[in-house]
Amino acid sequence: MIKKIIRRVLPPCLILIVFGGLAGLLMSTQEAPEQKEDEIPVPIVDVISVTQETASLNLPSYGVVTPKNKTQLVTEVQGRMLAISEKFVAGGIVKRGDKLAEIEPSDYQADLMQAQATLAQAKALLDEEIARGEVAKNDWDGYDSGPAPELGLRVPQLKKEQANVKFAEAALARAQRNLERTIIRAPFDGIIKARNVDLGQYVTLGTNLGELYDTRIAEIRLPLANNELAYLESIDNPDTEVTLSAELAERTVTWVGKIVRSEGVIDAENRMVYLVAEIKDPYLREQKLPGQLPLKYGSFVSAVIKGRTVDGIVKLPRYIVRGNQVAVVRNDNTLEMREVNVVRTDIESVYIKDSLADGERVSLTNINNMSTGQLVKVIGEQDNSNTDTDESKPESTLVAAGEL
Template identity: 40%
Template sequence: MSPKLIKIVLPIVIVVVAAGLLFVLSNARQPAEQREELPTGILVDAITAHVEDIQYRIVSQGTVQPKLMTSLISEVNGRIIEVSPNFVEGGFFAKGELLVKVEQDDYLTAVKAAEANLARASASLEEEKARVRVAEGEWASFTEGVAPELGLRRPQLAQELANVRSAEAELERAARDLSRTEIRAPYAGILQSRSVNIGQFISRGTTLGMIYGTDIAEVRLPLTDHDTAFIRLPTRGQGDYPDVQLSAVIAGRLQQWQGKLIRTEGVLDERSRVIYGVVQVEDPYQLALDHQNEPLRFGRFVRAQVQGVTSQQVVMLPRNLLRPQNQVLLVDAEYKLEFRDVIVQRTDERYAYVASGLEAGELLAISAMPNPLQGMQVRLGRVDGEWLESTVTSATSDTDKQE
């Protein structure tokens, strides 16, 4: 074949071969896989709104104090000759227990002197009564008519009777002073502080110590007007008292005690504009019963949860989902964002309680979004903590594309 013919035929052959290869490759290619069209938009997580009946618990805090506290003060003068072993700071004592005894010698002498004075006054009274009887007899024997008071010794009799009563009062005073040499506990309690000791001379008005009653402890809880709207406060000591749970962390362990909200102080605090509720706890040191819990000591700072009223058909949602102007962000059936106005009945440090504006089963967006807009298209990721199937499929599809 001549070189000229080769130059003409070779390009034609190459074109035919290329066309044949292109036809073969076109017929051998697999059709493109049909994939489901997935929704587009920002991936967000959501939770489902649940409607339920809720009993509110109002949270407050306060310091444990004794209901009864008394400063023991001496009413006599003298030297202390006896002190109870329980008359120490932190010592417990029973009602009527002898705490401090003052020397009694001078007071015993005063009682004896008062008794002798009363005996003399009583003898003089009996003697005067006899003279009155004699005077009445003499007047009846020698004179007719009404006898004068002086003639019948009536004034003298009245004077002797007054002397007897004065002597009796003096004896009572002496006996009372003698009884005051023994300072006894007016109620069961604990000694908070002590100011005297054995051998010390004290005078009338000397402070001996401070005692606290251990039968009942009280906790003053500050309550706002909004708090009191959700508590059935007792009125005039009548009705059921709301239960109160007190708690504190002691040595790394949470300890709890039960009490009752028995009254309010009735006057708003001028500075904080709150009203104080008073919670009582019986036997805080657990002396009457054999308890295993930690004693509720005076001076301890505790957290309180007061049992409130029950509200019907309320949606409880995390407080951070509540937006300004009482709005929440929903995901509707078309996977679009919706701003919804709701009526909030109450909020606390963790939750917001929605009374109306939400229906059961609606989805609330919980993901953080910088600039959410009404009607913005989104994709659901996790709902109530569980991944949706479509979201998992979308993630698998993205992985396949990368491969």
């Protein structure tokens, strides 16, 4: 029984002992692996060669298009609306003098006739008084008793009748004006913003009939930060060009206008200064260029105000300037973190002066923890170096083969 147990257990144990000894022998003869230092990869960057240029320090802004002139159409007489023009609707285009509506004129026609009759009567009485004055003068001269008094010559009565004639003439002029006011006319070329009355409605003195916007000139108030005024040619008289743009009919449309004035005060709410731009003929009623669309009132537009012109400007993308520093790649492909003089920034670009020379290379690639003296590889130069290395391999092989 014991022999059977030994015969079953002994072979596996011997096998384990043999393999354990072999493993120990291999581990004792194994050479330690060669230790190599970890190579720090050299960053690869893209660069741009800068060039100084003369640039306009344009100022971006925004605003809403409004009419320069707008008016409330109100009644100067009262009565029932007799007629309303087809043009007198919201969005209707009218010209100066166009008839928009008419108030029942019959009462004012009667007032005019009455004023005419009153004037005729006053003139007749004046003529009669003039004749009486001539008779009184002749009678007084016949007595030959010295200078005649004004009362004897009926001078006061003559002045009274002359005053009555002037009063009647004024009443006639008023009656004529009131009759003319029964017809509501457009005071200038414009577009109807709203109409507030209907046919047959009774209106009183001062009733608001509607609102009219002038289409000859549009205005846009453009806010600017107070420090941005330094980039204009003139702060007090900012007579400069402005380009407006807006999305209309699924495309970007631009218009060219002019800054005509500054409002001259700082807004207490947003601390901004407002410039006022004007666009002539925004609805293209006088002249329409091919592809041009009207600049409708109420449109929100982006504006670019032309600023003063400055020499020696380098324009760079805004994202590569951090803390007024840019990464300059020197001739030995090391970095120089250089402080730059930023004179102007906008949404996309930074304008730098007196900091970069023509031909210097600026990194367009932002690398974390950039520092002066850091070695980099330029994308174009890396490709050239790889090409040179590949071309040298066949030549080295041929030399080796010849030696053999």
